[in-house]
Amino acid sequence: MNTTDTSTPTYRRAGQDLWQFIKSELKPKGKLLTPFNIISAPIILVGLVLIVLRFTKGLGATTNLNQEFPWGIWIGFDVVTGVAFAAGAYIVTFMVYVLRMEKYHSIVRATVLNGFLAYIFYAGALALDLGRPWKIVNPIIGNSFGVSSVLFLVAWHFLLYMMAQFIEFSPAIAEWLGLRKLRKILGTLTVGAVVFGICLSMLHQSGLGALFLLAPAKIHPLWYTEYIPVLFIVSSVFAGMSIVIIEGTISHRVFRHQISAEHHAKHMDIMVGLSRLAAAALFVYFFMKILVLIHGMHWHELLTPMGYLYLVEVLGFVVLPFVIFVLGAKNRSRKLLLSGAIISAVGIIFNRLNISVIAFKWYAPVHYMPSWIEVVVTLAVVLGEIWAFRWVANRMPVFMESPQWVKTLDTEVEHPVPVGAVPVKAKKL
Amino acid sequence: MKTTRRKFLQFTGAAAGAGLLLGPKNTFASVAHKDNSQQYAMLNDTTRCIGCQACEQACADKNCFPETDTKPEIGTQRSTGTEALSVINANDTSKGIIFSKTQCMHCDQPACVSACLVNAMYKTDEGPVIWKESKCMGCRYCMVACPFDIPKFEYGSLNPKIRKCVMCFDRLGEGEIPACAEACPQEAILFGKRGELLDIARKRIYDHPTEYVRHIYGENEVGGTNVLYLAGVPFEELGFRTDLGTIPYPEYTKTFLYSVPLALLLGPAFMLGLRQATKGKNDKD
Numbered sequence: 001m002n003t004t005d006t007s008t009p010t011y012r013r014a015g016q017d018l019w020q021f022i023k024s025e026l027k028p029k030g031k032l033l034t035p036f037n038i039i040s041a042p043i044i045l046v047g048l049v050l051i052v053l054r055f056t057k058g059l060g061a062t063t064n065l066n067q068e069f070p071w072g073i074w075i076g077f078d079v080v081t082g083v084a085f086a087a088g089a090y091i092v093t094f095m096v097y098v099l100r101m102e103k104y105h106s107i108v109r110a111t112v113l114n115g116f117l118a119y120i121f122y123a124g125a126l127a128l129d130l131g132r133p134w135k136i137v138n139p140i141i142g143n144s145f146g147v148s149s150v151l152f153l154v155a156w157h158f159l160l161y162m163m164a165q166f167i168e169f170s171p172a173i174a175e176w177l178g179l180r181k182l183r184k185i186l187g188t189l190t191v192g193a194v195v196f197g198i199c200l201s202m203l204h205q206s207g208l209g210a211l212f213l214l215a216p217a218k219i220h221p222l223w224y225t226e227y228i229p230v231l232f233i234v235s236s237v238f239a240g241m242s243i244v245i246i247e248g249t250i251s252h253r254v255f256r257h258q259i260s261a262e263h264h265a266k267h268m269d270i271m272v273g274l275s276r277l278a279a280a281a282l283f284v285y286f287f288m289k290i291l292v293l294i295h296g297m298h299w300h301e302l303l304t305p306m307g308y309l310y311l312v313e314v315l316g317f318v319v320l321p322f323v324i325f326v327l328g329a330k331n332r333s334r335k336l337l338l339s340g341a342i343i344s345a346v347g348i349i350f351n352r353l354n355i356s357v358i359a360f361k362w363y364a365p366v367h368y369m370p371s372w373i374e375v376v377v378t379l380a381v382v383l384g385e386i387w388a389f390r391w392v393a394n395r396m397p398v399f400m401e402s403p404q405w406v407k408t409l410d411t412e413v414e415h416p417v418p419v420g421a422v423p424v425k426a427k428k429l
Numbered sequence: 430m431k432t433t434r435r436k437f438l439q440f441t442g443a444a445a446g447a448g449l450l451l452g453p454k455n456t457f458a459s460v461a462h463k464d465n466s467q468q469y470a471m472l473n474d475t476t477r478c479i480g481c482q483a484c485e486q487a488c489a490d491k492n493c494f495p496e497t498d499t500k501p502e503i504g505t506q507r508s509t510g511t512e513a514l515s516v517i518n519a520n521d522t523s524k525g526i527i528f529s530k531t532q533c534m535h536c537d538q539p540a541c542v543s544a545c546l547v548n549a550m551y552k553t554d555e556g557p558v559i560w561k562e563s564k565c566m567g568c569r570y571c572m573v574a575c576p577f578d579i580p581k582f583e584y585g586s587l588n589p590k591i592r593k594c595v596m597c598f599d600r601l602g603e604g605e606i607p608a609c610a611e612a613c614p615q616e617a618i619l620f621g622k623r624g625e626l627l628d629i630a631r632k633r634i635y636d637h638p639t640e641y642v643r644h645i646y647g648e649n650e651v652g653g654t655n656v657l658y659l660a661g662v663p664f665e666e667l668g669f670r671t672d673l674g675t676i677p678y679p680e681y682t683k684t685f686l687y688s689v690p691l692a693l694l695l696g697p698a699f700m701l702g703l704r705q706a707t708k709g710k711n712d713k714d
């Protein structure tokens with residue numbers, strides 16, 4: 001990833017024509033022929049073609065799904081793992097808006113943006129997987145409420161949470177477009193959206209796990225437990241933190257010129273804080289995994305091939321990143337923190353795929369393997385999200401300072417104080 | 430004090446309201462479960478089946494499927510498909526070759542129904558579990574959930590349907606019995622009321638204790654099913670899953686579903702409280 005220097009933010013000035021401004025912003029910013037672009041652009045293009053193919057030829061022709069394995073990586077990775085990766089948004093907003101840990105304020109926007117886009121892209125991939133996507137509105141409107149279905153709740157929480165995240169991020173859009181009045185109103189909605197969003201988030205993090213509660217006889221006993229929903233919430237904490245650390249480290253390099261000197265100095269502190277939290281979550285998670293193992297009494301399974309897989313997951317992707325995070329936080333080593341984050345993120349992919357795909361019907365003689373089309377589309381979805389993130393970050397105040405007028409506006413807002421208003425950048429004053 | 434109490438009452442009221450909104454009928458229904466002895470059901474007596482596939486043929490005719498070209502053979506497991514809603518398998522058992530029929534079990538509390546987010550899978554009052562085309566979005570969660578792997582999906586189609594046995598629900602409406610039960614020359618498939626079929630099954634076991642094992646498959650499996658089986662050998666030998674337990678599948682997600690309205694109501698209150706509690710001197714609200 002590479003961008004040109006946009007050190008002077010070009011938000012819309014008062015009086016500038018709105019449509020003209022948006023038009024000018026649509027033009028690409030930065031160099032086009034970067035290594036990242038050269039690799040990712042073709043994948044995205046091929047992915048788009050394949051998506052068209054999926055809708056014209058059907059699921060059977062494009063995926064390796066079959067009657068035995070109705071869910072593949074489009075659910076197991078794109079949706080189940082993607083949502084875990086988006087967990088950073090609810091955790092960071094919880095720390096900043098509920099616990100008022102101001103230290104993390106500077107990463108709120110990037111995290112929320114990342115979460116929001118992850119939902120749009122990864123959850124959007126769900127529509128690819130639906131056999132009858134034109135019925136997608138049925139659970140939302142159209143009096144077909146399957147309220148006893150976990151999936152019904154997950155669908156609703158998805159929708160509501162996406163709205164909440166959009167509201168949380170919307171002040172940045174208003175600042176970009178120079179819409180002062182709107183910015184003022186949107187700023188007052190943040191806390192409400194955050195609080196509601198955190199609840200929704202925790203519910204569907206666990207809900208995605210609860211989906212698999214209905215397959216007790218099909219998921220390997222080392223992974224199936226009635227505590228899957230709780231395990232999913234706890235692991236979403238370090239999943240989210242790992243992605244924030246990875247994204248933060250990369251953005252810190254890529255968007256270097258946009259980040260204020262003050263933020264630069266604090267960046268290491270933030271990363272260390274986040275990795276401590278991730279380490280704590282990993283510890284709790286490890287403990288719970290052990291409890292579940294003891295409780296389930298499946299010791300003997302540990303010495304089977306699936307058991308080895310389980311041990312790799314728990315030792316290699318829970319204990320190991322825990323140790324690395326602890327060491328990295330102690331030595332304040334950027335490298336260690338990044339490697340810890342990458343290992344634990346891979347571990348989350350591994351864990352989610354284990355539950356949804358690998359340990360699902362582990363007894364089947366022929367197991368599902370994704371088709372190359374499924375893999376390329378998945379890659380395209382991930383890369384597409386990164387492109388969207390970069391597009392927004394290059395234009396709106398995500399890493400860049402908000403325009404000057406926001407500060408004046410926030411000072412105005414301070415007296416009298418409307419309920420729930422926490423001006424986004426007011427702390428800088 | 431006064432305000433806190435009022436607030437508390439408001440919350441409880443809201444909680445009750447949300448409970449109602451979520452549909453008490455659906456969410457809290459199976460606590461007092463209704464009697465299903467008068468529902469339509471089928472009794473498959475594997476000791477009578479001769480593997481002639483007349484039922485398969487009748488099913489294919491009824492649903493306009495092409496004729497089946499495979500025969501039940503020992504060593505090959507035939508499973509139901511999008512164009513075969515009911516299949517016969519041959520099993521090598523301690524009592525020689527025994528044929529068994531596979532189709533939807535029409536569970537009393539079906540996993541597929543509790544999985545379906547749009548009520549496309551639907552348990553009728555009469556007993557059969559049916560599928561509604563106009564509602565289904567093709568998410569295939571029912572396939573993930575069904576302990577018997579019954580729902581099948583038309584992967585090759587651009588307007589794919591979920592296919593599974595619906596106990597010839599339309600024929601029942603016209604006063605006829607399911608096509609397979611009508612076709613069977615051996616009366617190995619009995620159609621009737623679940624309670625009566627259970628009585629018949631028990632009587633057969635009682636009258637011929639050496640011919641049957643004392644186990645009516647489907648009486649209690651996954652909370653009971655509307656398709657019942659009799660056999661002369663333990664059901665494992667017929668390839669039936671006997672590790673499914675007797676807990677109805679909806680129970681597995683119940684705790685989670687109950688906690689949702691609670692979390693949505695108490696969560697925000699708790700967090701706003703926490704936000705107040707962490708308020709510092711310099712904070713503005």
Ligand code: SF4
Nearest residue numbers: 533534536539541575
């Ligand atoms: S056997 Fe499967 S498809 Fe049939 S009612 Fe039971 S859960 Fe549903």
Ligand code: SF4
Nearest residue numbers: 545565566568569571
């Ligand atoms: S595939 Fe259709 S019938 Fe099955 S759970 Fe999804 S919406 Fe319901």
